[in-house]
Amino acid sequence: MLPLISSPGSSDDGCLDCEAGKYSEQGSTSCTICSFGKYSSAASASCTSCPSGKYITDDSTTVTSHDDIADCVDCEAGKMANDPCIICSAGRYSSAVSTSCTSCSPGKYITDDATTASLHADLVACVDCDAGKSSTPPASSCLIACPIGTHSPPGSPCLNCEAGKFNENVQQESCTNCGAGRYSDTTGNKVESDCRNCEAGTASSGEVRTTTCPECPEGKSAPAPGLGYCRGCVAGTYSDSPGTILCDLCAIGKYTSAAQSTSCDDCVAGTFNLVEGSVTCDKCPAGQKMNDDGDGCEVCPNGKFSNPGSTSCSNCDETPGYVSLSGESGAAACEYCGPGFYADQTSHTCKECEANTFSVGGVDECVPCPAGGHSQKGSTACEQCLTGKYFDELSNTCKLCPSGKFTASGGSSVSDCDACEDGFYSSEPGSSTCFTCTPGKFTNAEQAECLFCPAGKISGVVASSCSVCEEGKYAEGEGNTECQFCDDDEMLVGSITLHNGTTSASGCICPAGEYAHFNKNTCQNVPDGVETSIQAMTTKTLNVKPGFWRANASSSEILPCLSPEHCLGGPDPASQYKEGHSGPLCAVFADGYASTGSGMFLKCSLCEGGDASTTIAVGFGGFFLVVFLMIGIACCCSKRKKKAGRDEEEER
Secondary structure, eight states: OOOOOOBTTBOOSSOOOOOTTEEOOTTOSSOEEOOTTEEOOTTBSSOEEOOTTEEOOOOSSOGGGSSSGGGOEEOOTTEEESSSEEEOOTTEEBOTTOSSOEEOOTTEEOOOOSSOGGGGBSGGGSEEOOTTEEOOSSOSSOOEEOOTTEEOOTTOOOEEOOTTEEOOSSSOSSOEEOOTTEEOOSSOOOSGGGSEEOOTTBOOOSSSOOSSOOBOOTTEEOOSTTOSSOEEOOTTEEOOSTTOSSOEEOOTTEEOOSTTOSSOEEOOTTEEOOSTTOSSOEEOOTTEEEOTTSSSEEEOOTTEEOOTTOSSOEEGGGSTTEEESSSSTTOSOEEEOOTTEEEETTTTEEEEOOTTEEOOSSOSSOEEOOTTEEOOTTOSSOEEOOTTEEEETTTTEEEEOOTTEEOSSOBSSGGGSEEOOTTEEOOSSSOSSOEEOOTTEEEOTTSSOEEEOOTTEEOOSSOSSOEEOOTTEEOOSSSOSSOEESSSTTSOBTOBOSSSSBOSGGGOBOOTTEEEOTTSSBEEEOOTTBOSSOOSEESTTOOBOTTEEOSSTTOOOOEEOSSGGGBOOBSOGGGOBOTTEESGGGOEEOTTEEEESOGGGOEEEEOTTSOOOOEEOOSOSOHHHHHHHHHHHHHHHHHHHHHHHHHHHHHO
16 A cells, blocks of 8 residues: 655655655655755655765665765866766866866867866866967867967967067067167067167167167267167267267367266366367477467477476476576576486586486486385486395495395395394395294394204293293203203202202202202201201212211211211211221221220320221220220230331331
């Protein structure tokens, strides 16, 4: 049994709703699937068309292809939506989701005619026409050849030639500039004759597009129409404004010697010209002057003269370089003192220039030669000695500057050879410069050589003398650049010098109260029993006080003597004994001596007639030791006497 439909797309009182993707009209007994390009929701009385640029290809066969707007798909680029999407025709293109196709612009085309969508996708699908051709949209090819007076770059429509250009051929990519001396202010010019000649006073090179010819600048002109460049005004003419057709002639009394002048110069005082367009002004010759009207020359009266170009005549003696033949004003003639001479206005004579001066004539004083120049008497110019040389007047030659001197530009006499400055020298004659002494050296008095600084002195660079080493320092050997410290780990810590200018390391000594230990690189306090007021002591030269003794020169152990008067002290251990004493603590009697006395009166006496055996002189130890020693010494002396007597008898 068919359903009863009471209202479009719905069920009421037994009528059923149409499902999504279908629709029904009033009184329908069934629902119909939407056709292509449409969709519907449930209980729809009609189907809705897809939005612009979208479509559904199914045509009322599958309900699920029409049940939602999402079933509408985009038309791809190169197509347009037209139930369904169709490919654009020739000469047209489209982007995605388009409802229509767009024609390619003039000068572009698409050959394909609705067969391949990718050949119509977007504007880039339009192909440029070749240069000189164009097309009428929509175009499948380029059939238009651009006519004369137009041009077209690739992909462009035919365009009129710009102002200042023309084209007399068909199918051209570009137009040609109007030639030299021509311009155009209209477009679409077909032949060069469409370009007009530049007017006089203007010009165009034709190298660029010209819509109007620029005026010639000041100093130039264009005397005829159609010129490609402006001509510079020749000497004697000028132009002081732009757009000049003909350059103006310089007026009388004015001139210009340069081309392209914008003005003319006035003739300077003493010169004139009498014609327009002059390139120079004339001078009145010597002996004449400018007349009062400034347009000619007149002869100077007797006793006066003039130099070329003068505006007045002068008395001879009042003009540099001239003297009066008679020595009086108003003389009939003047004498010109020429090159190599000068006018002596006191004697009214022309005199020769002195040596090392010159003149070109017409002067009251000769000019001294510049630095390094020289000249003979009566010279018209100076000669120049080369660097390092000077002019010797006696030999009339350039000689070498002596050692210790130089000249950088050549000299006119030996006095121009400058002495080298302190610390600089020139060892060879003919020097053009002086050289610096290296550190450790100084210049001699003549500045002719560098000498080594002697021991005890130093110098830096550019030294004229050497500096003495300060106290506490020394410089050993020659050519030193710095002084060495005595008080140093490498020398003798704590040492000093007796004076400045110490010349060797041996001059580094210990101060008073200290001594240089023989195996220690330092000054040490002297031990008790050593003099404290003496400088420069070492282990070897320790100056022992009287009453003290040391074993040898290598010992720094100082001991008090048993009897102070037996020890003389001093720096030499071999000389520290009082006469007759020797041995440790000066307590041993020397050969030929024996003790006398006892206790504090014990002393060493020379045995008469012979030597005594070595005896220890002891001032302590008890009475029995003293007695023993006295007996021993006495016996010893007695035996020596007897032996001595026998020896004498044997000799007789």
